[in-house]
Amino acid sequence: MSRDPSDWIERAVRDYPERLFLSTPAGRRISYARLREESGRVAAALRAQGVVSGDRVAVRLEKSPEAVILYIACLRLGAAFVPINIACSPNEVDYFLTDSKPRVAVVESADLASLMELAQRSRPFEEPSHRSVGPDSLAAIVYTSGTTGRSKGAMLTRSNLASNAEVLANSWRFAGDDVLLHVLPLFHVHGLFAALNTVLASGSSMILVPKFDPAETLQHLRDATVFMGVPTHYTRLLQEETLDRETTARMRLFVSGSAPLLAETHQEFFRRTGHQILERYGMTETLMNTSNPYEGVRVPGSVGPPLPGVAVRVINADTAALETTPDAIGTLEIKGPNVFAGYWQDEAKTRGEFTADGWFKTGDLGKIDRNGYVHIVGRVKDLVISGGYNVYPKEVETELDAVPGVAESAVFGVAHPDFGEGVTAAIVLRAGANLSEADILEAVRPRLARYKLPKRLLLLPELPRNTMGKVQKNVLRAAYAALYAG
Numbered sequence: 001m002s003r004d005p006s007d008w009i010e011r012a013v014r015d016y017p018e019r020l021f022l023s024t025p026a027g028r029r030i031s032y033a034r035l036r037e038e039s040g041r042v043a044a045a046l047r048a049q050g051v052v053s054g055d056r057v058a059v060r061l062e063k064s065p066e067a068v069i070l071y072i073a074c075l076r077l078g079a080a081f082v083p084i085n086i087a088c089s090p091n092e093v094d095y096f097l098t099d100s101k102p103r104v105a106v107v108e109s110a111d112l113a114s115l116m117e118l119a120q121r122s123r124p125f126e127e128p129s130h131r132s133v134g135p136d137s138l139a140a141i142v143y144t145s146g147t148t149g150r151s152k153g154a155m156l157t158r159s160n161l162a163s164n165a166e167v168l169a170n171s172w173r174f175a176g177d178d179v180l181l182h183v184l185p186l187f188h189v190h191g192l193f194a195a196l197n198t199v200l201a202s203g204s205s206m207i208l209v210p211k212f213d214p215a216e217t218l219q220h221l222r223d224a225t226v227f228m229g230v231p232t233h234y235t236r237l238l239q240e241e242t243l244d245r246e247t248t249a250r251m252r253l254f255v256s257g258s259a260p261l262l263a264e265t266h267q268e269f270f271r272r273t274g275h276q277i278l279e280r281y282g283m284t285e286t287l288m289n290t291s292n293p294y295e296g297v298r299v300p301g302s303v304g305p306p307l308p309g310v311a312v313r314v315i316n317a318d319t320a321a322l323e324t325t326p327d328a329i330g331t332l333e334i335k336g337p338n339v340f341a342g343y344w345q346d347e348a349k350t351r352g353e354f355t356a357d358g359w360f361k362t363g364d365l366g367k368i369d370r371n372g373y374v375h376i377v378g379r380v381k382d383l384v385i386s387g388g389y390n391v392y393p394k395e396v397e398t399e400l401d402a403v404p405g406v407a408e409s410a411v412f413g414v415a416h417p418d419f420g421e422g423v424t425a426a427i428v429l430r431a432g433a434n435l436s437e438a439d440i441l442e443a444v445r446p447r448l449a450r451y452k453l454p455k456r457l458l459l460l461p462e463l464p465r466n467t468m469g470k471v472q473k474n475v476l477r478a479a480y481a482a483l484y485a486g
Contacts, residue, residue, distance in 0.1 A: 018031050018033060019203065051079050057082060060111070089446060156287070156340050176204055179224045214239065218242055230388025261277060302373040305373055331365060395448075412424055414477060423454045441453065
């Protein structure tokens with residue numbers, strides 16, 4: 001097994017240079033030999049801008065072949081790739097640039113003028129140049145969050161990326177004749193690492209589609225063998241009348257992740273297509289941890305056993321003791337070559353997220369059944385996962401509370417038939433304030449990425465609290481559990 005992702009490119013050029021790496025619906029076709037050539041030119045351009053191994057390169061681009069080539073150029077150069085969601089607002093981008101201090105920021109030409117001031121403020125500190133590149137070298141910083149505070153940059157090493165992609169390629173039986181239909185964003189670990197890296201590690205091909213569209217996806221499935229999506233993709237595919245065994249006849253694997261998939265979605269998809277969706281479990285800090293088997297029983301509602309080389313344990317939340325009884329619920333902890341190196345420039349937070357014996361605390365509640373399958377049953381904290389994206393309540397609450405006339409807010413997730421969870425906010429207005437749900441949403445819209453915007457705002461006279469004054473989000477979730485039903 002390779003411990004460095006740049007080895008994938010060299011192996012491909014040596015063994016199958018003319019094999020197709022990437023195609024697009026618009027007709028763009030890039031072979032592995034062309035990929036090496038183009039990524040080499042981009043790496044040289046970055047080097048001309050002063051980028052050396054160990055530097056950060058922040059990237060805020062629309063999904064495109066050029067964005068893929070830039071990522072691979074960073075791998076080859078030894079620079080750390082820092083993806084930023086194109087939907088992030090300027091104040092969010094400002095934070096990411098200020099925190100990561102990239103040597104270079106690559107953005108769409110239309111955004112250059114508006115982001116230039118932010119980029120100037122985030123110039124990197126002087127640092128030693130030309131660090132040696134090895135398995136433990138930084139490959140990417142991907143921003144995530146807890147339910148409090150600002151986003152944290154998860155540091156992923158070259159070994160993290162290489163080991164996880166090669167395990168996935170083996171576990172999911174990727175081969176050179178596979179074609180992945182890539183509909184996921186490139187700023188998220190699902191689309192960037194689970195999808196793209198697995199293709200590279202296996203020397204297979206992909207169809208790069210700018211964004212997910214149900215009808216268009218069904219057309220492309222005729223030319224693909226593998227599809228990776230989030231639950232929302234599958235619920236929307238099921239709304240297409242032409243989804244059947246014929247349109248999926250060439251497919252061998254459908255993978256779902258980033259949020260729980262409803263059992264009824266599993267069942268309906270199998271009834272319509274004859275394919276059982278393979279559900280897996282990962283997170284920004286650990287990449288992929290578990291997966292239902294390629295060959296064997298895929299259990300709806302389970303994310304399968306741990307992947308080879310990855311260990312998962314359940315810890316009693318009250319006693320901190322190891323749970324060894326099957327189906328005992330506790331907090332999940334992970335250990336393995338997939339686990340990140342820590343949070344960027346935050347040693348205290350890093351120490352707090354690892355146990356004394358080196359296990360990462362996921363923040364998830366779960367259990368392991370008698371067959372070794374992991375089941376995620378909830379969140380230790382109040383993270384909301386909507387449409388496959390993590391939404392952190394504190395970030396949304398901060399913007400809601402800043403709206404003149406809003407006294408306080410509480411953001412929580414409620415079951416949603418399309419998005420898995422719908423971002424929902426309870427709002428208490430200041431005395432005399434005359435604001436509507438639409439007024440508040442309009443005020444925060446420029447400040448938040450679209451997927452973070454609450455789907456409903458509930459204007460309440462007060463928030464439920466316990467005797468210690470803490471807001472009881474569990475009470476809110478229970479009270480509005482059927483908010484999006486029907």
